Amino acid sequence: MVLLDIMKIPVDDPVAFTFFTGYMAMLAASVFFLFERSQVDGKWKTSLLVSGLITGIAAFHYYYMRDYYMATHETPTALRYIDWTLTVPLMCLEFYLLLKPAGAKSSFMWKLIAASILMLVAGYIGEAFTDGSTAHSVKWGVISTIGYVYILYSAWAGEAHQMAAKSDNPAVKSGIRALAWFVLVGWAIYPIGYMAMPGGWLSGVFAPNDLDLFYNVADAINKIGFGLVVYGIAIADSKKAA
Ligand SMILES: *C/C=C(C)/C=C/C=C(C)/C=C/C1=C(C)CCCC1(C)C
Numbered sequence: 001m002v003l004l005d006i007m008k009i010p011v012d013d014p015v016a017f018t019f020f021t022g023y024m025a026m027l028a029a030s031v032f033f034l035f036e037r038s039q040v041d042g043k044w045k046t047s048l049l050v051s052g053l054i055t056g057i058a059a060f061h062y063y064y065m066r067d068y069y070m071a072t073h074e075t076p077t078a079l080r081y082i083d084w085t086l087t088v089p090l091m092c093l094e095f096y097l098l099l100k101p102a103g104a105k106s107s108f109m110w111k112l113i114a115a116s117i118l119m120l121v122a123g124y125i126g127e128a129f130t131d132g133s134t135a136h137s138v139k140w141g142v143i144s145t146i147g148y149v150y151i152l153y154s155a156w157a158g159e160a161h162q163m164a165a166k167s168d169n170p171a172v173k174s175g176i177r178a179l180a181w182f183v184l185v186g187w188a189i190y191p192i193g194y195m196a197m198p199g200g201w202l203s204g205v206f207a208p209n210d211l212d213l214f215y216n217v218a219d220a221i222n223k224i225g226f227g228l229v230v231y232g233i234a235i236a237d238s239k240k241a242a
């Protein structure tokens with residue numbers, strides 16, 4: 001494999017295109033969040049740091065996933081799940097930081113993290129240990145969805161929702177509502193990608209490589225978009241305080 005082969009993006013390969021743009025977008029977003037930390041009030045600085053870490057960790061993984069994909073044209077399952085195992089718990093931390101002034105306890109964060117780990121471990125087993133059968137794909141997809149639904153429930157009706165409802169800070173209320181939408185719409189793209197894998201429910205509709213197309217688009221929406229929402233709230237709240 002010569003270098004040129006892993007840098008040439010064929011016109012009919014949107015997966016390759018999104019690996020390259022995803023990498024650059026994650027990197028740019030990290031620089032943005034980390035520099036903008038100086039523009040917000042002290043209480044928001046940790047949130048912006050965490051946003052920068054999420055996109056930064058993703059940028060590194062995209063750097064490797066991109067080359068892995070270009071060299072093999074296979075899905076970089078392990079790298080993908082290592083990235084998520086670090087970044088999704090950091091998103092749970094983001095929920096906690098937002099709700100801390102409204103009385104969130106660390107047990108709230110650990111429950112979200114536990115649910116996210118269940119979601120990711122089951123998803124990894126579903127993908128990495130696939131025998132190509134629908135039974136395997138569906139079984140682990142369903143187990144994974146239990147973790148997802150827990151987080152979804154917390155954001156829309158459970159603990160996170162209730163704490164935000166009781167809060168008297170409009171920034172917290174709108175922040176949690178925005179994050180809840182990300183979990184409902186943005187995160188729902190991932191199971192669609194998962195179902196494109198061989199044996200998956202949508203494997204007749206999509207090609208196996210489409211899995212990475214869904215994951216790459218979803219990552220950009222959720223990691224950068226989520227961070228931008230937190231940033232918007234931080235800026236609005238900081239201006240009000242000034
Ligand atoms: C930055 C990465 C994020 C926000 C990743 C989120 C991943 C998910 C919400 C994955 C969910 C899955 C299911 C609900 C079922 C099928 C397996 C997964 C892991 C793709």
